[in-house]
Amino acid sequence: MSELRGERTSRNAVALAAAIAELGIDCALEARGGLALLLPTPEGVAALQVDESRRAVLALAKEHGFTHVAIELPSERRRSSTSADAPLLRG
Amino acid sequence: MALDLDAVSEADLAAKTSALAAWLHANAPVAIGYSGGVDSAYLAVAARQTLGADRALAIIGRSASYPAEQWATARDVAQRFDVKVLELDTGELDDPRYAANPSNRCYYCKTELWSRLVPVAYSCGFPTVVDGTNADDLSDYRPGAQAAGEHRVASPLAELGFTKLHIRHASRALGIPTWQQPSSPCLSSRLPYGTEVTRGRLRQIELAEAALRKLGIAGDLRVRFHEELARVELAPTELSAWLDPERMAVLTEAVSQAGFTRVALDLRGFRSGSLNVLHGVSIA
Numbered sequence: 001m002s003e004l005r006g007e008r009t010s011r012n013a014v015a016l017a018a019a020i021a022e023l024g025i026d027c028a029l030e031a032r033g034g035l036a037l038l039l040p041t042p043e044g045v046a047a048l049q050v051d052e053s054r055r056a057v058l059a060l061a062k063e064h065g066f067t068h069v070a071i072e073l074p075s076e077r078r079r080s081s082t083s084a085d086a087p088l089l090r091g
Numbered sequence: 092m093a094l095d096l097d098a099v100s101e102a103d104l105a106a107k108t109s110a111l112a113a114w115l116h117a118n119a120p121v122a123i124g125y126s127g128g129v130d131s132a133y134l135a136v137a138a139r140q141t142l143g144a145d146r147a148l149a150i151i152g153r154s155a156s157y158p159a160e161q162w163a164t165a166r167d168v169a170q171r172f173d174v175k176v177l178e179l180d181t182g183e184l185d186d187p188r189y190a191a192n193p194s195n196r197c198y199y200c201k202t203e204l205w206s207r208l209v210p211v212a213y214s215c216g217f218p219t220v221v222d223g224t225n226a227d228d229l230s231d232y233r234p235g236a237q238a239a240g241e242h243r244v245a246s247p248l249a250e251l252g253f254t255k256l257h258i259r260h261a262s263r264a265l266g267i268p269t270w271q272q273p274s275s276p277c278l279s280s281r282l283p284y285g286t287e288v289t290r291g292r293l294r295q296i297e298l299a300e301a302a303l304r305k306l307g308i309a310g311d312l313r314v315r316f317h318e319e320l321a322r323v324e325l326a327p328t329e330l331s332a333w334l335d336p337e338r339m340a341v342l343t344e345a346v347s348q349a350g351f352t353r354v355a356l357d358l359r360g361f362r363s364g365s366l367n368v369l370h371g372v373s374i375a
Contacts (some may be wrong), residue, residue, distance in 0.1 A: 071358060
């Protein structure tokens with residue numbers, strides 16, 4: 001399952017989130033301009049340790065108009081500070 | 092860092108270093124805008140060895156955008172190779188045109204640098220001022236080059252066709268430790284254009300990068316500033332290792348100590364001018 005949050009732009013974040021989910025990578029996606037920020041589950045992180053998976057995600061991101069892809073690293077501080085974030089949207 | 096030994100022929104390198112020596116003799120005495128980066132370190136040492144101690148002067152411009160670690164490298168190289176050094180402070184952050192961080196930010200930085208450095212060089216008896224711009228730089232987006240031209244600063248390495256690879260090979264031949272040092276642009280390059288450059292933000296970036304170096308991360312490394320989020324770019328060879336959950340936690344903690352509440356790892360890894368691409372200044 002993928003989730004989407006952040007701005008909706010001409011870049012197709014919804015389609016990217018869906019395409020990443022189809023690869024079997026479990027993560028939420030936050031669009032920040034040309035940056036697609038992935039918030040993976042532990043299973044998603046494990047999937048992204050594989051070079052081929054990362055290359056596939058990068059290719060998909062480029063296809064959907066993004067110039068950069070990053071994964072947010074788990075952080076206690078973030079978990080306690082993101083309660084006021086924009087609501088998560090379903091991709 | 093491994094150098095591609097076949098990419099630069101010995102004859103080519105010998106011809107270029109001879110041409111540089113001739114250029115330096117023809118334009119001596121020479122003052123070098125010196126940061127301790129790969130290019131200016133080579134140029135300073137080459138000038139010192141070609142012209143002698145009294146006819147080459149390395150001048151460092153210090154400011155908040157200049158990492159302390161690089162300053163230490165600059166001092167170390169100068170000491171090892173007996174290069175005379177002069178330091179002066181620059182105040183580019185006090186210029187609101189620079190602090191606003193437009194896409195030609197480097198123009199204002201270099202204008203500040205050269206407008207302070209060049210008169211000092213002249214007054215010390217150095218009529219030729221040079222910088223470490225190389226031939227590769229000529230194809231990149233470098234608004235700072237305009238400021239160099241306006242202040243009659245010459246770029247002999249670029250002029251003579253030295254690429255970064257030539258400079259690394261030549262540096263290694265001279266025993267200059269910077270031969271394998273990653274490229275090191277100023278800290279402001281970590282902020283997207285349009286994001287205000289402040290001393291606090293530069294300090295935050297510098298602390299985060301220093302913390303990552305302490306973890307043993309070698310090669311190219313950038314902490315890109317996205318407000319509360321730090322996006323870390325590592326050399327592709329380092330990336331896989333840091334996707335291990337335990338190591339991710341260590342990396343997160345190190346960057347968080349610098350004041351970022353969110354930390355992200357770029358999946359493509361380091362690329363020069365990354366924020367130019369993100370903000371549409373040039374195409375990767």
